[in-house]
Amino acid sequence: MEWVNAIIQGLLTGGLYALFACGLSLMFGVMKVVNLAHGDLAVVAGYLGVGVIAVTHMPVLWTIPVVVVLMAVIGYILQRSIIQGAISRGELTTLIVTFGLSIIIENGLQQFFTANSRGLGVGDSFITASFSIGSQIIIPWLNLGIFVLAVIVLLGLNQYLSVTKYGRLIRAVADDREAAQLSGADYRHVFGIAAAIAFGTVAIAGICEGMITTISPTIGTDTILLFAFASVVIGGLGSLWGTLLGGIVLGVAQAIGAQINPSWEPLAGYAVFLLVLVIRPQGLTSRGAQA
Amino acid sequence: MSDRTGNGGPLLDVRDLVVHHGQLRALSGISLTVYPGEVYALIGANGAGKSTLLRTIAGLHHPTSGSIAYEGRDVTGLRPEKRATAGIVMVPEGRRLFPSLTLEENLKVGMSYARKGPWTIDRVYELFPWMKERRGQQTAQMSGGEQQSVAIGRALVANPRMLLLDELSLGLAPVIVQRIYAMLPQVLESGVTILLVEQDVSQALRVATHLQCLLEGHVTLEGTPAEVTREQVEAAYFGVNDGSNGLWSGSMPSSRAC
Amino acid sequence: MTGQLAAGSRSADFSDVRVTRSRRNTVPSGIGALVLIVVLFALPFYVKSGPLGIMVQGLIVLTLASMWNLLAGYAGLVSVGQQAFFGLGAYFVLIPAMHGITPWFGLVIATIAAGACAVPLWWLVARLRLGYFAIATWVLASVVMLVIEQISSIGGGTGEPLPGLSGMQPAVLTAYTYWAALAVAVLAIGGVYLLLRSKIGLTLTAIRDDERAARSSGVRVGLARMGVFIAAAAGCGAAGGVLAIEQLQVVPGTSGGVFSVQWTAEMAFAVIIGGIGTIEGPILGTIVYMVLQQTLQSYNAWYLIILGVVAITIALFARRGLWGTVVDRFNIRLFPVGYHLWASGEGQRWRRRRRRPATQAAS
Secondary structure (H helix, E strand, O other): OHHHHHOOOOOOOOHHHHHHHHHHHHHHHHOOOOOHHHHHHHHHHHHHHHHHHHHOOOOHHHHHHHHHHHHHHHHHHHHHHHHOOOOOOOHHHHHHHHHHHHHHHHHHHHHHHOOEOOOOOHHHHHHHHHEOOOOEEEEEEHHHHHHHHHHHHHHHHHHHHOOHHHHHHHHHHHHHHHHHOOOOHHHHOOOOOOOHHHHHHHHHHHHHHHHOOEEOOHHHHHHHHHHHHHHHHOOOOOHHHHHHHHHHHHHHHHHHHHHHOHHHHHHHHOOOOOOHHHHHHOOOOOOOOOO | OHHHHOOOOOOEEEEEEEEEEOEEEEEEEEEEEEEOEEEEEEEEOOOOOOHHHHHHHHOOOOOOOEEEEOEEEEEOOOOOOHHHHEEEEEEOOOOOOOOOOOOOHHHHHOOOOOOOOOHHHHHHHHHHHHHHHHHHEHHHHHHHHHHHHHHHHHHOOOOOOOEEEHHHHHOOOHHHHHHHOOHHHHHHHHHOOEEEEEEOOOHHHOOOOOEEEEOOOOEEEEEEEOOOHHHHHHHHHHOOOOOOOOOOOOOOOOOOHH | OOOOOHHHHHOOHHOOOOEEOOOEEEEHHHHHHHHHHHHHHHHHOOOOOOHHHHHHHHHHHHHHHHHHHHHHHHHHOOOOOOOOHHHHHHHHHHHHOOOOOOOOHHHHHHHHHHHHHHHHHHHHHOOHHHHHHHHHHHHHHHHHHHHHHHHHOOOOOOOOOOOOOOOHHHHHHHHHHHHHHHHHHHHHHHHHHHHHOHHHHHHHHHHHHHHHHHHOOOOOOHHHHHHHHHHHHHHHHHHHHHHHHOOEEOOOOOOOOOHHHHHHHHHHHHHHOOOOOOHHHHHHHHHHHHHHHHHOOOOOHHHHHHHHHHHHHHHHOOOOOHHHHHHHHHHHOOOOOOEEEEEEEOOOOOOEEEOOOOOOOOO
């Protein structure tokens, strides 16, 4: 039964991975930008949450909307200024700029917050609280809650892209920037909105990460970016639900690996990722686009 | 000779436009004037610069020198999306529909920044009745003619004042082309002025009120379909040099002279 | 455009045209380079160990920067995972040392072995487009690190001291380390120079200018890129070996260890600031980097932050970097890798025209 619990855990973690990943996927789909600083943004959000709590003493869950709005605004500004500048100068420049941002953020966080990890403190009882199915399957409330939150966010994002005016514009600009301009859309503004969404979703994920484990300056690239990327690759580009599937596959693979040997946990995930990279670079559910 | 100035000032006034593609000079000092209610056709062989001219007017390309005036004000430096909201809307070469969007979504994008006017999605469905029942379909599976209609519809719902049509006939069978051009009168009725690029000369001559022929970035002929002879058009199209008047044969009747 | 022949020269006599590899200033700068190398080799006799140690660090970064520049500036491959080969190089000096082979020879082993490791890794990432290639290299570096941390016989996660050098006097050891670092750096830069002058160099320039055209002309794009990837891996491996010798230990791990992404940050920033796509750029960039690092040493991570800000600013506003700006202003080149067209003007006067590729980045 340990195996079943582990797999369920992995599945639930997959939701969080998908939440990390959807912003990365969005920015690439719309602007063709691979944001190497993506993982670090989640960490920034986590630390913002720490700061907000320190100042206002509000409950952790309330920090989510506050931090999301803050990060979305930061995302829009950053996109319209630096990232847009990099985009117009080419892919190489964009990679260098996002890489530079990543290094700056990580080292900056390290300077201000030291390299120690921090948690967002949901209260010990909540972290370990769980319910049981049958006598042996244990499901922690927090993990389940985060998974549900992730699914809700993905659903919301999907609806937004399908039904609203700006959602359509985002998809249109992603398809054909010039044609969108001819219809009156300022693509830089649309890019900004997409970036704001990406920053917002990764902020939610960052706070959840802070609740479920701890955050530290380096996990942005050590784990988050790579897991997000792996989820996107495994699940395939261009599909939000594919990203969820990718996240789940990654989470389950890690859980299985951890069961066999605790230090194999990250390796197992990377193994799956490399396998997919070799066999089918398009991922599991893409429409055949090249990675 | 018709008096074009009777409708007030020109809607579009292009002066001495010079446009480069990198180091290649695509347009060498082009001027043209379009008055409200006209159908102005640009004809010429491949590479003559017609599409470049249209794209520059739409704002997708920067001229090296020269000016573009719309409704009396200078728009030479205006971004393309601002020109669209001002009323200059282009149907680009090759349709350029949004492949991941459905037919109706394509039209809705066209409406995103639409001006006030008579065109709505429903009116487009009246113009192209087949669209209504297929409005949930992906446009990628549609035929060339259907896609062209959707592209035109997308431009119409923005309620343009000046509609730019770039190579409508490209890749389409003549029958389809005629059917598409058949809707032009209804568009004109709604108060839209048209500037079009067309490789099919006879089609252009059939619908145009005025025309200009381009060859390698220069204007070789200008006038109305009634004024120009077939020989003049051929000569201007292919650049036949019979040694009489410098490089281009035949005279160039200018409608401004009237 | 200086690249075009001016209208007036249409009537010029082209029988006097000649093509050379170098410009007028190359001979003096070539002699200057040799003098510089001799001076650098003589340094340990005149300079104390402290500054020598700093020079070693600089030479390591210089080697790394040259390799990163080769990848990104000439082959169009932005790798954020070069620390994998850097670390592997360190371990490939460690492992032979643990079996009795002197680390000095271990450097040679490290270079070759790191290059060999690049072959299967290339196969994994070769098909990815630019952005995903970058992240994939980062992932691979993490994987390599994780795998190595599992092997306890070479220190696992905590690292392992380097045997085989304990008999030496510290000053002598520093001198030898310095010479090894200098040799690696000179060979690396020299190797890059020769590579770019060769047919492969021409291939790379063609790819850089217009990949599709190059492919349809029969240029073996994939092969050239793989060659560069392997060469860069070998270079980074050698640098890693030098680090192992300098630190007398090999520690994996992401903060300050050999597999830290910080190494990639340092080499990338040095290249960007110095000037990407030129051989001289990494040299200049490394100097700037070392100056920054030494002056801000007491402020911990600040030098990386400032370096990052400077790099981003240069990438956005002065893309060709410091050296690129110098080249544009003064038209000098220390390492002749391009071709130059000398055309005769009216009469007997030689007028120099520089033939540049159509794109911004010059060879």
